[in-house]
Amino acid sequence: MAIAQSTAPLNPNGTPMPAKDAELVKNGSSSLKAKIDTSLLTETLATSLKEVPKPEDLVFGQVMTDHMLILSYAPESGWSAPEIKPYGPLSLDPSSSCFQYCPNVFEGMKAYIGPDGKPRLFRPELNMVRMEKSAERVALPPFDTTALLKLIKRLVAVDARWIPRSKGCSLYIRPTIIGTRAALGVAASNHALLYVIMSPTGPYFRTPSGISLLGVNEHVRSWPGGTGGYKLGLNYAPCFHPQRLAAEKGYQQVLWLIGENVTEAGAMNFFVVVKRDDGDLDIVTPPLDGTILPGVTRASVLSLLSAHPTQTSLPNLSNKTRLYTHERPITMTELAAWSAAGRLLECFVVGTAVVVTPVSRIGWQDRDIVLPEHKAVMGPVTAALYERLVDIQEGRVEWQGWSATCV
Amino acid sequence: MAIAQSTAPLNPNGTPMPAKDAELVKNGSSSLKAKIDTSLLTETLATSLKEVPKPEDLVFGQVMTDHMLILSYAPESGWSAPEIKPYGPLSLDPSSSCFQYCPNVFEGMKAYIGPDGKPRLFRPELNMVRMEKSAERVALPPFDTTALLKLIKRLVAVDARWIPRSKGCSLYIRPTIIGTRAALGVAASNHALLYVIMSPTGPYFRTPSGISLLGVNEHVRSWPGGTGGYKLGLNYAPCFHPQRLAAEKGYQQVLWLIGENVTEAGAMNFFVVVKRDDGDLDIVTPPLDGTILPGVTRASVLSLLSAHPTQTSLPNLSNKTRLYTHERPITMTELAAWSAAGRLLECFVVGTAVVVTPVSRIGWQDRDIVLPEHKAVMGPVTAALYERLVDIQEGRVEWQGWSATCV
Numbered sequence: 001m002a003i004a005q006s007t008a009p010l011n012p013n014g015t016p017m018p019a020k021d022a023e024l025v026k027n028g029s030s031s032l033k034a035k036i037d038t039s040l041l042t043e044t045l046a047t048s049l050k051e052v053p054k055p056e057d058l059v060f061g062q063v064m065t066d067h068m069l070i071l072s073y074a075p076e077s078g079w080s081a082p083e084i085k086p087y088g089p090l091s092l093d094p095s096s097s098c099f100q101y102c103p104n105v106f107e108g109m110k111a112y113i114g115p116d117g118k119p120r121l122f123r124p125e126l127n128m129v130r131m132e133k134s135a136e137r138v139a140l141p142p143f144d145t146t147a148l149l150k151l152i153k154r155l156v157a158v159d160a161r162w163i164p165r166s167k168g169c170s171l172y173i174r175p176t177i178i179g180t181r182a183a184l185g186v187a188a189s190n191h192a193l194l195y196v197i198m199s200p201t202g203p204y205f206r207t208p209s210g211i212s213l214l215g216v217n218e219h220v221r222s223w224p225g226g227t228g229g230y231k232l233g234l235n236y237a238p239c240f241h242p243q244r245l246a247a248e249k250g251y252q253q254v255l256w257l258i259g260e261n262v263t264e265a266g267a268m269n270f271f272v273v274v275k276r277d278d279g280d281l282d283i284v285t286p287p288l289d290g291t292i293l294p295g296v297t298r299a300s301v302l303s304l305l306s307a308h309p310t311q312t313s314l315p316n317l318s319n320k321t322r323l324y325t326h327e328r329p330i331t332m333t334e335l336a337a338w339s340a341a342g343r344l345l346e347c348f349v350v351g352t353a354v355v356v357t358p359v360s361r362i363g364w365q366d367r368d369i370v371l372p373e374h375k376a377v378m379g380p381v382t383a384a385l386y387e388r389l390v391d392i393q394e395g396r397v398e399w400q401g402w403s404a405t406c407v
Numbered sequence: 408m409a410i411a412q413s414t415a416p417l418n419p420n421g422t423p424m425p426a427k428d429a430e431l432v433k434n435g436s437s438s439l440k441a442k443i444d445t446s447l448l449t450e451t452l453a454t455s456l457k458e459v460p461k462p463e464d465l466v467f468g469q470v471m472t473d474h475m476l477i478l479s480y481a482p483e484s485g486w487s488a489p490e491i492k493p494y495g496p497l498s499l500d501p502s503s504s505c506f507q508y509c510p511n512v513f514e515g516m517k518a519y520i521g522p523d524g525k526p527r528l529f530r531p532e533l534n535m536v537r538m539e540k541s542a543e544r545v546a547l548p549p550f551d552t553t554a555l556l557k558l559i560k561r562l563v564a565v566d567a568r569w570i571p572r573s574k575g576c577s578l579y580i581r582p583t584i585i586g587t588r589a590a591l592g593v594a595a596s597n598h599a600l601l602y603v604i605m606s607p608t609g610p611y612f613r614t615p616s617g618i619s620l621l622g623v624n625e626h627v628r629s630w631p632g633g634t635g636g637y638k639l640g641l642n643y644a645p646c647f648h649p650q651r652l653a654a655e656k657g658y659q660q661v662l663w664l665i666g667e668n669v670t671e672a673g674a675m676n677f678f679v680v681v682k683r684d685d686g687d688l689d690i691v692t693p694p695l696d697g698t699i700l701p702g703v704t705r706a707s708v709l710s711l712l713s714a715h716p717t718q719t720s721l722p723n724l725s726n727k728t729r730l731y732t733h734e735r736p737i738t739m740t741e742l743a744a745w746s747a748a749g750r751l752l753e754c755f756v757v758g759t760a761v762v763v764t765p766v767s768r769i770g771w772q773d774r775d776i777v778l779p780e781h782k783a784v785m786g787p788v789t790a791a792l793y794e795r796l797v798d799i800q801e802g803r804v805e806w807q808g809w810s811a812t813c814v
Binding site (some may be wrong): 061062064090094095097098099101102103104136139172176178179183184186187188189197218219220223227232236237239240266267 | 596634
């Protein structure tokens with residue numbers, strides 16, 4: 001063995017890297033590369049507008065609005081002038097990275113109409129920061145998060161008539177970056193397309209009661225050192241087949257396990273409410289150990305729970321009940337034991353698309369852990385979080401600047 | 408806890424699944440769904456043909472041939488009539504699964520010109536079977552592998568002038584299936600596009616000596632229960648960022664570890680040649696435990712090694728040398744110990760793109776394990792495998808029907 005020699009950066013095929021690429025390797029997020037010039041935005045509006053579906057007919061993510069935002073990246077010129085233009089297909093070389101090697105990232109955000117009639121967004125800067133990290137994880141070019149958020153707000157303003165007015169409905173926003181390098185050699189994509197599309201949405205789940213989960217560990221969604229902590233398209237496709245197997249058994253979503261440890265439920269963060277010996281409540285969710293998506297709703301739920309009852313009173317929850325939040329591993333054996341002891345009061349999943357949704361039962365080793373039934377479907381903590389979050393998101397309750405008008 | 412109830416299949420949003428989809432869930436690979444009717448093939452030839460690059464100018468995967476094969480899948484009608492048509496862009500909805508959730512699979516195959524002047528393929532049926540398994544893993548529709556292979560042979564015939572004649576050069580073939588469901592709900596893609604593109608290629612690595620590897624375990628490529636054993640586009644993008652970090656340190660490829668255990672090198676299978684106490688050779692590669700791609704070249708190398716010297720004599724290897732193949736875990740500590748004892752004779756990586764390529768050094772914990780130098784760059788076992796494989800692939804040596812003319 002000898003001491004490793006540090007040499008100039010190499011291409012994967014062993015040739016020396018061109019100076020410009022070597023620079024990028026050393027300085028992935030330099031502000032120069034990331035620059036998006038919002039002053040160059042061009043807007044081409046659709047000549048005929050689509051009919052907006054009624055709120056009760058909305059199925060998540062099926063109908064897109066009239067317009068999209070799009071810009072492209074090339075190593076020699078950086079990000080192109082942004083365009084808002086009629087929603088339409090992308091034309092891409094069949095050898096593009098996005099098809100072959102999947103360096104594709106996305107975000108999920110929502111726009112709401114406040115009581116003042118103005119569009120608003122919920123903590124959008126958190127989505128921008130997460131998207132920046134996701135892009136870096138799959139070696140996509142960096143981008144100016146402030147500029148992108150400004151452009152998203154403009155797109156929302158252009159298609160504001162698409163934001164549903166009904167409570168619990170919203171305009172789902174899907175920022176996406178895909179790698180568009182057109183070559184088959186296995187290497188980072190030095191070309192990219194950044195686009196934002198939007199879809200009006202009602203409740204994600206149309207289930208009269210809570211959703212059912214099946215604990216699965218023969219397929220593993222994420223692992224230490226993997227990519228489960230980033231919002232990458234590639235985290236999702238491996239879940240489709242296990243999801244089908246769960247559906248065959250009559251469960252709606254998979255509860256992803258590593259061994260016995262709970263990670264996520266479907267594509268949502270997982271919470272349980274456990275009664276303590278002193279009558280107060282423990283509210284537990286798995287920690288951000290790299291296998292869990294750092295959800296914006298997850299962070300918001302933890303924050304709201306910690307604020308009760310000292311900084312705020314969550315709806316219909318007694319101020320005498322103390323809520324103790326814990327980010328720590330949860331095992332299936334624990335869940336079963338809490339259930340058997342009558343201490344497992346509620347279980348719910350959270351995410352931008354689903355907001356806060358109750359769980360009714362969890363299949364594990366050919367048995368079901370059945371959650372207690374509640375008159376209003378949601379248990380008191382689940383209901384309190386749902387109500388308060390939606391009130392903040394839709395601008396009826398002001399809380400720490402989480403929701404702000406965007407035009 | 409109560410016994411789990413088995414109910415009718417459900418959509419992920421909790422609504423009952425339409426009968427047709429429920430059927431698909433229960434019978435993913437039914438021959439009806441998989442049917443590709445090769446008699447419906449239409450061919451539209453390019454009106455102007457591109458210039459074929461000289462073999463010495465070839466860079467892997469950068470220039471595509473004149474034509475491509477394409478067909479599409481819809482749940483109501485199955486696979487469309489196949490088309491061979493001029494190479495050109497795909498037009499896809501921005502909400503398509505392939506961009507958002509990455510249910511994308513591919514294969515790597517090569518066509519060669521034999522001494523008889525006819526195109527030939529190397530064990531293509533193995534690629535078809537693997538692609539079928541990969542598609543199932545990400546819930547893409549099934550397809551008739553025999554029909555697809557027939558269509559690929561036809562495409563090779565159409566673009567046969569693109570197959571390089573020089574030794575070690577070939578026409579790389581990239582069959583691809585991408586999910587094209589145009590909706591944002593997280594669910595299996597019930598629409599797909601299957602296409603095949605081709606690119607003339609010389610040696611993948613243009614390195615005068617063997618390639619350098621950096622052992623990495625802070626990023627983990629694959630995991631038990633994950634997707635490392637399938638050829639999915641989504642296995643590749645997470646490797647780009649660690650690959651950049653390795654390039655910065657002057658290494659060409661990452662040697663992917665789980666803890667101390669070697670899995671793959673870059674996107675290639677990894678082999679070592681170790682001198683035994685009795686003077687014979689142990690040739691070791693990690694086992695197919697779900698974290699390793701079941702490579703066609705890997706299987707072929709193991710098979711050839713086992714055949715020496717009883718069934719065949721590998722080029723320039725003594726018939727007195729016994730080669731003992733082992734598929735078992737390899738740790739970095741073992742590699743370092745073998746190296747220190749002077750027993751680590753050769754190390755090489757294999758794959759369709761790289762064939763058999765020697766490794767010169769492996770970085771690990773700020774030191775290098777340096778492989779012995781050989782006059783002809785490749786050590787004797789590496790050279791013997793490379794020579795024999797290329798001879799079989801290019802039709803100069805017949806071996807167990809591995810290479811057959813395809814038109």
